[in-house]
Amino acid sequence: MCGIAMVRLLKPLDYYQEKYGTWQYGLQKMYLLMEKQHNRGQEGAGLATVKLDMPAGEEYIWRERVEGKNAIQEIFATINKKMSNATADVYRNVAKSKEELPFAGELYLGHLRYSTTGRSGLSYVHPFLRRHNWKNRTLVLAGNFNLTNVDELFDHLTLKGQHPRDKGDTFLMLESLGFQLDQEVQKEYDIIKKRYSNDLVITQKIEENLDIASFIRKSEKMWDGGYVICGMLGHGDSFVFRDPKGIRPAFYYISDEIVVTASERPVIQTAMNVKEEDIKELQPGEAMIIKKDGTVKFETIRSAAPELAKCSFERIYFSRGSDIDIYRERKQLGESLAQPILKAIDNDIENTVFSFIPNTAEVAFYGMKDGIKASTKVPIRVEKVLIKDIKLRTFISSNNERDDLATHVYDVTYGSIRRGKVDNLVCIDDSIVRGTTLKQSILKILNRLEPKKIVIVSSSPQVRFPDYYGIDMARMNEFCAFRAAIELLKESGRQSLIDAVYHKSKAQENLPKEQVVNYVTEIYEPFTQDEISKKIAEMLTPGDVNCPVELVYQTIDGLHKACPNHTGDWYFSGNYPTPGGNRLVNKAFINYYEGRDNN
Template identity: 25%
Template structure:
């Protein structure tokens, strides 16, 4: 999960891209990058950290131009601590191309081997985004074959990318001296939309909130398998480049990832979470009688709409029992279990009066590893709660996600291979209520009947691309464990053999 944005305008775009990335900061906190174009030259700055830390006044002054793109990174492939793997990525041929990517390629290893042995291209990082860039660049070179670039050449290259690449990918690329390209994988797993400014400028972004928050008018989502090419003079060209596209967006975007004020693929994220609260209320009634619950308390932030709707339907008081420190990042997207566990109590603090002597129903958007839930339940008990019930607006996360969410190993998932009662015992709550998979799909899908379905693989184990095997999951698990070991090695002064503290 990353956040991407691209703009073609008649005015300088560095501040505009910066502002859009701030609105997408929730999609990635590991690194940020911006590239702009002036004439035929690219200007780039990228580094580890959040947007406000990566870009200073001197950096912004070094990003001239009226077109550009940017990304906030949340690593799902490669090294989380490597600045070289921050995006955008650049290749100088053909033409000069820079690219940002949200998603995860499931055949990146095979593609990397092809690039070396057949396409004669060198990949210098472990990032699948660099693989994707080089695949596109190679196919663009084949399509043009030395001729001046035309939109049809770009679309032919995208069609070739669809034939070679597997997995999820929402992409924005800038071709030096020619224009801005946006395209989405044939299943539309990761979101991508477009809008227009009052001056006719065109913007692409992961979520509609990035458009609206910068004064752009949301026009539509990029369709699965579609490519949109905007020349530097603002001319727009579109083509469906995939053979059999079908819209199956990741349902976890609506459960947790996206901002509630965004609209993705025609679905209001906020309304989707209200609907999830409504269906969850029915599950609560069948498990815990409402008269045994004194108060409903959300675990901020994503669960609030679901908790409010649930409380209203059950006729129970809704209260804020946890205060969030907004200057601590989202624990779900922090690399490293030790960092994630340490941050829970730094991120949340209890309002003791809402817990003391009460039976509380805590509502969370989802339960992935269970470590955060266990800590929060204990915090409620420490604050004096008589009983602590836990409800999840999402079903049990039982399977790895391979399309760009950081939950790729079975061993890390508290629900894998366990019953609800076993999970309840681990978390330490008095009752545990999960959303139903079918009810979740109906609650969200009813908001846009034109959808072909969802990728809900982390809940039901059905991978919409149809190319994921048990062997693939095992390989990805091994790669993740190796990457975690590599990240831990020499990543801080505490790992140096002669380190001293000050």
Template identity: 25%
Template sequence: MQFFRRALAAYLRGNGVERVNSELWWGIDDLGSPAYISGSFLDLFATKKRESPDMSELHHECGVAAIYHLSGRGRSQMCTSDGPRHISRLLPRMLLDIQNRGQLAAGMTTFDPDRPSLLRTLKDVGTVTEVFRLNHRAKCESLMRQLAGRAAIGHVRYATCGQDDRSYAQPFERKHIHKRKWFSFGFNGQLANYGLLKERLLADGDHHLTLDTDTEIILHEFGRLLSQSPGRIDWIDVLRQTTAGFDGAYSIALLTAEGEMIVARDPLGIKPMCYVNDGPLFAAASESVALLNLGFSDDQIKSLPPGHAIIIDPEDGFRLEQFAQTKSPAHCFFEWIYFANVASTLDDRSVYLSRTHLGEELARAERELGRVPLDDEDTIIVPVPDTSKAAADAMAYKLSIPCREGLIRNRYAGRTFIEGGRARKAKAATKYTPLREVLEGKRVILVEDSIVRSTTMNVLLDRIREVGGAKEIHVRVACPPIVAPCFYGIDMSTIDQLIAPKYFGVSGNLTDEAQQKLADDLGADTLRYLPVSAIARAIGLEESSLCRACVTGNYPTECGQHLYQIALDNRGSKIDAKRTYEQLAAALQQS
């Protein structure tokens, strides 16, 4: 077997594989022999060097999911035929439903009290289908049997450039000889004071960090407190002490080797977390759609209150407790506008209805503007697939204008390796195909959910004219201009990344002249954004309960505000986001 492994490793590296994942060698004995090895099988054991994320799209950091079937309390109807001890089989299904939140890496940790490895973690770079081999029955079945457990947590991840290797995939597992100190967790969010926490952790000289991520900071902070606890762990107290020093956004799913599960949400509720408890079964996920598709009803699914945690104990069952004082919530408005699955409901607000209300706001603004002939049969509304469709449909309905599918998105293109001088145009061509039979000779009102970097927008507009044959293009954005960075888990950490400040300043002053200048530069006939005030109306929440930092420059946390000031000072200096966090740490230590 050793000879076979060395030979296989050599073969993989010779075929462009960057690294062999030793953690997955155990699968060879169960899934095949040397005679069975094939190209698709090799993918299970190797991580290929992947391209950088497509920066024309806005990426979320991640999503989490969890499921637990308590023993001795009956059997949930959600169980598979294998019973409660295999409830972990449902976890990949849940992750598929939140795949929109992260497509770079996926993983899960399971708990089984009857096996030597009480916690077992599988994670890798790739989609949920790739990591868990969902497109290959035999390989998937073998993995599911080895990962079988009555409790499981899972994670899907996107990453900023330079963090696309397996070591950053979650869940993060901390093994320990004492079961109460052995745990694994997944994290959705970002700590704005990451740099300061890092400096403080390293200051004692006893700690060493191997990764440049706040997830490792959280791992060590949990581990430090657990090491100080001589007896049974009170996880509410651990959360209370640990998160007291956190500034930022976090939703956490954690699983221990004693069979405890903890699901927690930050005091501001910036990141979403939904859950359901039905008899012996508990399930949680970043979005409600993952629970809805398990078979639960909308009435059963709840949002975890900010500053609260759910503890599932094998003996005591389910309990909900508060671990942090809460202020006015600051839910990320971008969840409803862009990130979340359109079928989800977050904090009692439907994503679909929020987007339709945005479309109604666009319709109202269009009537007031009066720039486009709305009663002309040549005028049509076209959404940029896929997240703007609900807004476009609603706008069209209100204006009595046809909404047409004039752009077809290639759902199988993914990222590409296209290079060369025409790379940007080639990428846009790969991603969207204009339909000439829909667009030719038409006055197109193009509805987009948001514009962050505009990397491909001008190319897309050119193709709508050149390939589609549109005679006019009027861009309508169902969002205010993004004028400030996000320090809470969205990969836009510097002002220079953003297109809007170049035209509207950091205040987002929406003058007609500035919007027309942007339209001219992008290649549109006109362009209009929604005002900031439209967000709360569309979602149906108070303005004070939403985080709108990226469109107002007003951040809900102290370190967020400090980082923004540093970002303003660094504007135009080409200082990257990492350096911004380091500057904050230095400034706070001196103060």
């Protein structure tokens, strides 16, 4: 769930100096685009710039990458420091600024990192850079993606004689695209050489004629996963393309002055001060290509899949709630839970306080409140019960930090409900994945208020399966829903079903990914959602909580009604959108069964 941002200025820098009072117009927009997507990655950030038409001997690509939660601020502080060291004469003169100042360029590519592989270090922070003596073979790459067939891609490259220095999917993407770019440039050279003898003219013609879509298409055909990839070539061409299932999002805005790309629509709306209808969504399987001369064109890289799988969990959890459609969807998710919530409290509205677990669940809370009021026709009691002291999501922290953080994330508003087991307390969250925060922090803290009953509501369905397309949830035993189903099977004497799923999974361990079936779904089949929810509540309730605890989950049907255009629900259903997902969940279950769940 990384964040990407790309800016291409379509006018010379002195145009922006004259109109907006600064040649830094593009750089300022990049800062806004990155800062507004800070929610998509807190592990690091990077920014790269390409300067057009720089003379030989002068640097034309600049890059700054930083690890940590404050990476965006550090990057721009470094850039500003370098600029502040320039003389006033250089700073006021656009031509001298472009010549002497590092990030005075026309093309920018920014990235917010959210790791899903456990790998860390500055070398894994985007943008990645593949340098070459020819500008048209120099490639800068950043993206929001996960590939599920890294081993296949690695083997493919090594069989061609390449020596990738890492098995990370970003490294392999860079080498794959770089190889095909070299091939495409060579092909153009062989054609143009027959017509021209001047090498400088030949180079210019190659850059003009270079078929960006062709080298992307030849690389991308082997990829299995979800991705939005942005790239810049050293001579000034740039591109962004999206996977054919539409798993990862991408939006763009084009005017006669600028082309902007980002992972989220409201980010562009705010940064560019434009209406939502001015912003378009890049279509699945499509590439937007911006040539050096500013020409923008769209080409199909791979035909969009008949059944798209736009990620629904991204809508529920990661995306900014300020998007008009996401806001409506999250409200609908809350509203659709009104009836099961009323059932959980025996319709006792008078003696129930409603709240939310900050902060991403607040919009769903408004929908829940509206749904309950519409059903009961009476006002409900609303309080700010929980306060989040640390702005950190524990389920995207590293494992060794997560347990400790979970006990300190929340505090409670004392006096928000009547003590002495008088009031029920209903709190809605956007998702319950591992249950760590509930067990180690939230339920214990809520218990201090002495409620009659605690009802925890999840606006998303039960997360039952690992994700391999962008969220760091890769091991079966991490999910409280899976652990609950396993316990129910054991308690009901159905260990044989667990064994059978293992043996069927093991039997297809060496099959091609296209032939692998997700048999892990059978673990859940004997039980209703309510039965699993009840078991989860039992498992997550600490021994010192002395009131009943009930969990209410969204249904998959309710999810699809609220988010009809985002049908990718593999976290909840096990219906993976690509063959690589089935292969990896098969491996995850084998690892769990064999006691290697931490590998």
